[in-house]
Amino acid sequence: MHAATLSEFDRDTAVRRREPGVYDADLSAGWAIGHALNGGYLLGVLGRALxxxxxxxxxxxxxxxxxxxxVAGPAVIRTDTARTGRSLSTGSASLFQTDADGTEVERVRVxxxxxxxxxxxxxxxTSAKPPQIPPYEHCFGTEHDPSGADTPAIAARLDMRLDPATVGWALGKPSGRGEVRAWFGLADGRAPDPLALLLAVDxxxxxxxxxxxxxxxxxxxxxxxxxxxxAPGPLRVALSTRNLAxxxxxxxxxxxxxxDRLVAQSRQLARPLRDGS
Structure with missing residues (x-):
């Protein structure tokens, strides 16, 4: 595929092999939330290198x-192959950036x-069942956010529609259930694939x-x-948490x-920071 026809996600997760196991990347500010780049986007970059x-x-x-x-800008990814077999292979990867003082800092390890x-x-x-989300046209996009909050840069790259039952927080009325559900896709219409699933979960x-x-x-x-x-078409994503302690x-x-297939699952540990620092 010619570079001009690549989707924004493909262009912005591209890596260039410098030497065996070492890759250069130019991380795009378009996938930021505030000043920091989204973790799912970074996982897509590292996933492409691996x-x-x-x-x-x-x-x-x-x-x-x-x-x-x-943050946005140049990065280096170093990979290491731990084991290869007929059906599975295992490896690690680390993403590094250079600080203003010239020090190389490891940002992510996979x-x-x-x-x-x-x-x-x-x-x-399976006993798993797809989430019950209203039709796409009955859900809320970021342009409908009634809270008046600043829209992060990443929102423009996503075609996301939130289940109205899980957006009470935007009106100052969170449900307390710890649930968020949405239709999910990429704004430029790129079909979902395994790397896009790494983005979708986060x-x-x-x-x-x-x-x-x-x-x-x-x-x-x-x-x-x-x-x-x-399969081609929009994804449905359901998030939940049961314990904040x-x-x-x-x-x-x-x-x-x-x-209606469960194509990805994830769990993350996160730390809410009330002051955003």
């Missing part, structure tokens, strides 16, 4: 630890197992808002399991495709 470094194409399980806030999603058997036995408003907390909610750790290659909460995500 797809090149490892012999298998698709992330099956990927765990990221966010060490310091990542451990992942890759395979081939199209080689998996079709057998499915792009909705945080469940902390539905618990009555405002401010920044940085991710400490995020683990994503990709279960299948998604000691200043940290867990947030679980399920992503369902247009064929």
């Amino acid at each position: 797809a090149d470094a490892l012999p298998h194409p698709d992330p099956f399980s990927i765990s990221a630890h966010y060490l310091t806030a990542t 451990l992942a197992t890759y395979g081939a999603l199209d080689a998996l058997p079709d057998d499915v036995r 792009s909705l408003p945080p469940t902390a808002f539905d618990l009555g907390l405002g401010g920044w909610v940085p991710t400490v750790e995020l683990t994503v399991h990709v279960r299948a290659f998604p 000691g200043g940290f909460l867990e947030e679980d995500a399920e992503v369902w495709d247009s064929a």
Whole structure:
């Protein structure tokens, strides 16, 4: 595909191999929330580097630890292959940026197992059920936000419609259930794929808002399991948290495709910061 026809997500997650296992990236400010880049976007960048470094194409399980806030600009990704087999390969990757004083700082560290999603058997036995979300046209986009809050840069790159039952926080009436649900896609119409699933699990408003907390909610750790290659069409994403204690909460995500298949699951540990600092 010619570079001019790539989607914005593909262009902004592109990596260039400098030497075996080492990649350069130009991180785009278009995926920022405030000054920091979104964790799902960064996982897409690291995931693309690992797809090149490892012999298998698709992330099956990927765990990221966010060490310091990542900002737009140049970055270096260093990968290491831990094991390769016939059906699975495992490797790690770290993203580094250079501070103003010239010091190289590690921002994100990832451990992942890759395979081939199209080689998996079709057998499915599950008790999971797709989230019940009103039709797309009956849900709220970011342009309908009644709270008057500043819209983050990333919102312009997403085609996201929030379930009205989970946006009471925007009116100052959070439900306290810790739930957020939405239709999800990319604004330029790019079809979903495994890398887009890494973005989807971390792009909705945080469940902390539905618990009555405002401010920044940085991710400490995020683990994503990709279960299948998604069918074309919009995704449905459901987030929930059951426990906020000691200043940290867990947030679980399920992503369902247009064929009613559970295509990704995740859990993250996050730390709500009331003052946004």
